[in-house]
Amino acid sequence: MEALHSATRAALDAAARGVRGANPLVGAAVLWDDGTFTTGYHQGADTPHAEPDALRNASPRSTTGATLVVTLEPCSHTGRTGPCTQAIIDAGIARVVIASRDPNPSASGGAQVLTEAGVEVLFLNDLGQPWAHELAAQAHRLNARWFTAVTHDRPFITAKIAQSLDGCVAARDRTSQWITGAESRAHAHLTRARVDAIAVGTGTAHADNPRLTARTDGGSGADRQADTETHLGAPHQPIPVVFGTTPLPEDSHLGRNPRTLTYTDVGAGLRDLRRRGVSHLLVEGGPTLMAHFLQHDLVDELHVYTAPLLLGDGVRSPLNVETLAHALTFVPDAPPEALGSDTFTRFMKEV
Numbered sequence: 001m002e003a004l005h006s007a008t009r010a011a012l013d014a015a016a017r018g019v020r021g022a023n024p025l026v027g028a029a030v031l032w033d034d035g036t037f038t039t040g041y042h043q044g045a046d047t048p049h050a051e052p053d054a055l056r057n058a059s060p061r062s063t064t065g066a067t068l069v070v071t072l073e074p075c076s077h078t079g080r081t082g083p084c085t086q087a088i089i090d091a092g093i094a095r096v097v098i099a100s101r102d103p104n105p106s107a108s109g110g111a112q113v114l115t116e117a118g119v120e121v122l123f124l125n126d127l128g129q130p131w132a133h134e135l136a137a138q139a140h141r142l143n144a145r146w147f148t149a150v151t152h153d154r155p156f157i158t159a160k161i162a163q164s165l166d167g168c169v170a171a172r173d174r175t176s177q178w179i180t181g182a183e184s185r186a187h188a189h190l191t192r193a194r195v196d197a198i199a200v201g202t203g204t205a206h207a208d209n210p211r212l213t214a215r216t217d218g219g220s221g222a223d224r225q226a227d228t229e230t231h232l233g234a235p236h237q238p239i240p241v242v243f244g245t246t247p248l249p250e251d252s253h254l255g256r257n258p259r260t261l262t263y264t265d266v267g268a269g270l271r272d273l274r275r276r277g278v279s280h281l282l283v284e285g286g287p288t289l290m291a292h293f294l295q296h297d298l299v300d301e302l303h304v305y306t307a308p309l310l311l312g313d314g315v316r317s318p319l320n321v322e323t324l325a326h327a328l329t330f331v332p333d334a335p336p337e338a339l340g341s342d343t344f345t346r347f348m349k350e351v
């Protein structure tokens with residue numbers, strides 16, 4: 001039991017090293033009878049799932065007869081990678097210990113497939129140990145908001161805010177380029193390169209004429225207002241999305257881009273994006289659209305870039321918070337990071 005406890009903890013730690021977004025965070029550990037183990041984790045869309053990663057890391061040691069601990073029920077579907085259940089069966093794993101069930105209808109059923117193949121399957125919650133209940137709850141919390149997005153048939157949503165120390169996203173005259181510095185912009189472009197789509201409201205589309213592309217030059221130089229098609233594009237480009245009724249200017253970057261999707265209703269837009277295969281949406285504002293997403297509990301993860309400026313009577317998201325008890329609460333997901341003179345903090349919606 002002691003070894004299983006340690007291996008489960010290690011699998012959870014490994015899971016947390018993944019990147020939030022289109023796929024859940026998952027870790028795994030191959031545990032041998034002598035109490036030693038090796039871990040693996042899922043590093044994001046289009047990379048191996050945690051189970052094959054752990055099995056690969058176990059090499060050259062034989063995995064026949066070993067136990068595999070997984071923080072999430074192994075998938076049995078052939079998605080972008082092969083089914084993990086088959087990799088587990090092929091590796092000769094004798095026992096699989098699962099920390100949390102997968103509510104995603106297209107991925108669940110892995111436990112049953114394994115059982116039918118003669119692999120012993122145990123759920124952490126059924127072990128009757130206090131530590132096992134605690135770690136099962138931790139495994140669920142790790143992906144609770146990802147589960148929410150799947151259950152609500154919408155993409156996982158990351159919101160990005162670039163703000164002054166006093167929480168303004170633009171000055172009183174609505175100027176906002178650039179509140180944050182070059183390092184923050186380069187960092188934000190790495191996130192852009194990972195997501196499937198990026199959304200703004202028509203206010204931002206008109207005020208900033210953004211491209212909503214992921215650029216390998218980190219969005220330096222003329223960036224959002226540059227009128228050139230020769231910018232350094234990252235290999236994967238997200239779909240640009242605009243919410244609102246005001247038509248886009250025909251000569252704007254988003255107006256000219258044939259990939260731009262426009263929606264007048266957020267709920268219908270999110271469902272349509274999901275149908276189009278958008279699993280991870282980045283909302284970049286502005287403050288009016290951001291307030292809607294925050295107020296309607298549609299922000300799973302928050303990326304906040306804070307610059308050392310005070311803007312006083314500037315523009316903030318018009319949140320309807322009357323009293324402290326009604327504040328929208330988030331929990332830090334990682335320690336704050338210095339980016340030049342700015343600070344970057346990642347938060348998760350509190351569950």
Ligand SMILES: NC(=O)c1ccc[n+]([C@@H]2O[C@H](COP(=O)([O-])OP(=O)(O)OC[C@H]3O[C@@H](n4cnc5c(N)ncnc54)[C@H](OP(=O)(O)O)[C@@H]3O)[C@@H](O)[C@H]2O)c1
Binds near residue numbers: 163170208247263
């Ligand atoms: N610092 C930052 O992180 C940041 C990021 C982006 C923008 N900004 C700044 O923010 C300012 C623009 O502010 P803003 O509030 O006007 O921008 P915005 O939120 O991008 O646009 C507001 C418009 O979006 C549409 N919209 C908002 N909520 C909606 C909903 N629930 N459903 C459908 N449509 C919805 C509406 O369009 P219609 O009126 O057309 O229906 C609304 O007028 C600019 O100065 C810009 O530079 C700052």
